[in-house]
Amino acid sequence: MQVHILASGSSGNAIFFQMGSTKVLIDAGISAKRIELGLASVGVRAEELDAILITHEHSDHVKGIDVLVRRHQIPVFARPKTWEQISCQEKLPSACVKYLEDDLELNNLYIKPFPISHDAVDPVGFTLFSGNFKGVVATDLGLVDEAVSDALEMADIAILEANHDVQMLRNGAYPTFLKERILGNRGHLSNIEAGKLLANIKKKPNMQVFLAHLSRENNLPSLAYNTVTDILTQAGYELGTDIELRCASSYKVCSYIA
Numbered sequence: 001m002q003v004h005i006l007a008s009g010s011s012g013n014a015i016f017f018q019m020g021s022t023k024v025l026i027d028a029g030i031s032a033k034r035i036e037l038g039l040a041s042v043g044v045r046a047e048e049l050d051a052i053l054i055t056h057e058h059s060d061h062v063k064g065i066d067v068l069v070r071r072h073q074i075p076v077f078a079r080p081k082t083w084e085q086i087s088c089q090e091k092l093p094s095a096c097v098k099y100l101e102d103d104l105e106l107n108n109l110y111i112k113p114f115p116i117s118h119d120a121v122d123p124v125g126f127t128l129f130s131g132n133f134k135g136v137v138a139t140d141l142g143l144v145d146e147a148v149s150d151a152l153e154m155a156d157i158a159i160l161e162a163n164h165d166v167q168m169l170r171n172g173a174y175p176t177f178l179k180e181r182i183l184g185n186r187g188h189l190s191n192i193e194a195g196k197l198l199a200n201i202k203k204k205p206n207m208q209v210f211l212a213h214l215s216r217e218n219n220l221p222s223l224a225y226n227t228v229t230d231i232l233t234q235a236g237y238e239l240g241t242d243i244e245l246r247c248a249s250s251y252k253v254c255s256y257i258a
């Protein structure tokens with residue numbers, strides 16, 4: 001099992017998962033060139049991808065699709081309503097445009113989308129199962145509901161949004177409408193919300209967590225890490241034993257290989 005977060009944040013998102021021989025990319029929100037280079041740095045060629053899975057239509061999740069898919073003919077799975085919002089759809093080879101319904105099986109990998117609350121037409125997170133292994137991607141969500149906590153429960157690895165520090169956002173330079181959007185129920189998850197979610201779910205020992213989609217303006221990796229660590233410690237968990245935390249980056253590849 002391998003996870004390589006090629007990029008994470010509002011400037012672009014792309015996460016590579018390999019389970020057994022199956023290789024998928026979740027979101028393609030950086031340029032095709034950056035995706036190819038990121039994959040090459042971990043020994044993978046883009047044409048080896050079995051699928052690309054799209055969480056929602058915001059450009060930081062889809063802007064690399066056009067070139068990447070026309071160049072390498074990779075099947076792309078997105079919700080039907082999401083496809084309607086992706087302007088390059090007509091330019092893609094029709095065999096690559098795949099509608100994501102309830103779940104998906106690719107070789108040994110079982111993929112189940114779950115709904116998230118975000119200001120997009122039909123946004124989803126993903127759970128990936130292979131044998132006893134469970135991986136989760138949950139970013140771009142304004143709140144934690146039962147679908148989200150169920151998805152995170154008993155995961156071996158989770159890529160979880162810790163977008164902002166509420167104080168930094170409130171005191172920062174963003175215009176009021178944008179602050180309200182981010183803080184709202186269809187915006188983004190704060191460090192505290194991410195910490196509480198992790199503290200409250202049923203966990204496997206040694207759960208691996210990447211805090212992701214960190215805001216460059218309204219967060220710092222150290223602040224996200226420390227806030228979540230404090231909440232987990234107060235809840236009685238030992239960092240490094242019960243749960244291992246890392247922060248994903250917007251510009252460098254972050255990897256976990258098991």
Ligand SMILES: [Zn+2]
Binds near residue numbers: 010058
């Ligand atoms: Zn995003």
Ligand SMILES: [Zn+2]
Binds near residue numbers: 120140
């Ligand atoms: Zn978004």
